[in-house]
Amino acid sequence: MADGLHEVAGGTPPVERPPMRVAVFNVKYSPNLGDGVIALCLEWALAARLGNAEVRSLDLAGRQDYVAPSGAGLRRLKLALLQRLPGPLRDKVVEFALGRLLQRRLKPAWRRALAGTDAAVFGGGQLIQDGDLNFPLKLAAAADECHRRHMPTAVFGVGVAKSRSERGRRLLAPLLNAPSLAHLAVRDAQSISNLCAYCERPAELCRDPGLLAARLWPSPPRPGRERALIGVGITHPVVLNHHHSHGADRTGTADGIEQYGRIVDMLVSSGFDVLCFSNGAGEDEAFIAAARQRLLRAGGAKAHVAVAPRPPTPRALAELIAGCDGVVSHRLHAGIVAYSYGVPSIGLRWDSKLDAFFEAVGRVPYIVDFDAAAVGGIGALMVRGVAEGVNADIRRRTLDDAEAGIDRLADALARAIEQRRTDPSASGAEPLAFVSSIVAAGSA
Structure with a gap:
């Protein structure tokens, strides 16, 4: 990332800025610890590239720590039952189950956590999928909170599954098409192809952050x-x-x-x-x-x-x-x-x-x-x-590519954050249209 982002023409000393604060929406505390590997690698690498910024994950399920899972039998039963339901009915069941959780617990918690935050990243894991509406509903609600704050956002290092649901596509559209989206990068060529069903915006290719485990x-x-x-x-x-x-x-x-x-x-x-x-x-x-x-x-x-x-x-x-x-x-x-x-x-x-x-x-x-x-x-x-x-050479280049992708994310976030700090009205009222579109998607 280039130095001198805060320099002013004519030799004026740099303006002192508070450290950046970045929230990362993911499933860091999932019982599937592979999700935690992604989150911790991304936090570590991004914080270093943003001048030791404060980078904090917000779990999309509201979890706060690594806890040994309980109720595995109930989860297996739920998954088995969902598999037996037709797609439209499965979506209604998931939406009903999540509605109260989102409104009463998750959105208020995210609202508090985003206070004083400069930008948000939706990062890591197979987040862009509408096999059922679990992730579309949560991502739409989290994006809503970011857009209300006119906050720069990024989507990074995610996998994108093939879309199967018009409802899911509508819910994800505000996140993926927002004017405040500073960076969009997905983790493989298949995800780039699948992304076309969700948005028209071009995405770049990056490596999965979990590849940096050996460096962390x-x-x-x-x-x-x-x-x-x-x-x-x-x-x-x-x-x-x-x-x-x-x-x-x-x-x-x-x-x-x-x-x-x-x-x-x-x-x-x-x-x-x-x-x-x-x-x-x-x-x-x-x-x-x-x-x-x-x-x-x-x-x-x-x-x-x-x-x-x-x-x-x-x-x-x-x-x-x-x-x-x-x-x-x-x-x-x-x-x-x-x-x-x-x-x-x-x-x-x-x-x-x-x-x-x-x-x-x-x-x-x-x-x-x-x-x-x-x-x-x-x-x-x-x-x-x-x-x-x-192959050691290919492996080294692959891990270097993973770091280079986070370099590009950090550059995009730094520019967007600096623009917002310099001109808080830069994002203006435009994102509010996307809040409205989320509401419209939710009532469709």
Whole structure:
């Protein structure tokens, strides 16, 4: 970012400005700790580039800390019920459930948190999606609070899913088309293509902030081992079924247990030790408990398989993955964190965002279907992956690209904040039209 943003022509000394304050709307405190990795990496990198600005995340669900999930059974039931509902009815159920929470708790909390804030970033994760109205409703409400303050905004590092809902598109339009939007960047080429359904504004390509995990939390070299250690990330089939985008048959609980068991079988018989883990979501932890007996008997060699306790924080998840020699997982950010630390990974296909990441880092051969044929070859594929490793030059350039994307975000925010401080009327009444459009979308 260029120095001298505050210099005045004619040699006048720079005007002293208070430190910048930036809010980042995301799901930092999600039980899925991969979301926390994204948030913490973005906070760290953006604060450094804005002169040690105060950068604070505001969780879109109103969470305040990393707490071990409870009520996983109820969440699984809700997801299963939503999957059975027709799209329009599912939207009405979600909107009814969220309406009171947004008006009574989330919007007032965001209003208080935004007092004295210079700009807001909507950043990280698969936020732009309207598979149901959960994110569109929350993002529209958060954008409303920003626009009421005539505050510069940015959308950065997000994934964009294909749109399926006119209602969802209308709710997201005020965020993505606002005159106050200073920067728009998404994390992969597929997201750029999908974004066209939501807005006409061009977006730039950036890398996922989670790729900076290894720079935020450097890890010592992995120890030498008699048998390489492979981390197997476990995801509950109810999550795979709710979000899958490949038209595959739904995976039942018993089938999922057997498929993961066979993965561990193949890895053990290929000469690896295995550590089963989750990204922290309650339903995934419950599924590990249900599958534990099958996982531990894999290959008839119990000593070669262990189940990790739930990581309590995003950093703990990152360090767990960094300590492995290879990773197999459905979860996108298990693969992203593994890549950050140079750990070769195999992605289990379920959502197109996983394909997009593996394509972006040149690892397409290492994403496979979650079916009997592919699972049978995972041991041999991991042997190849560990032998090849992750190309160090490409990895370094990828992480440098991730930092360069945050440089561009910081530049755009600094310019927008300076303009607002110099001329508070610069954003004028224009954003109020977008507040009105949110209201119109909500009543449609």
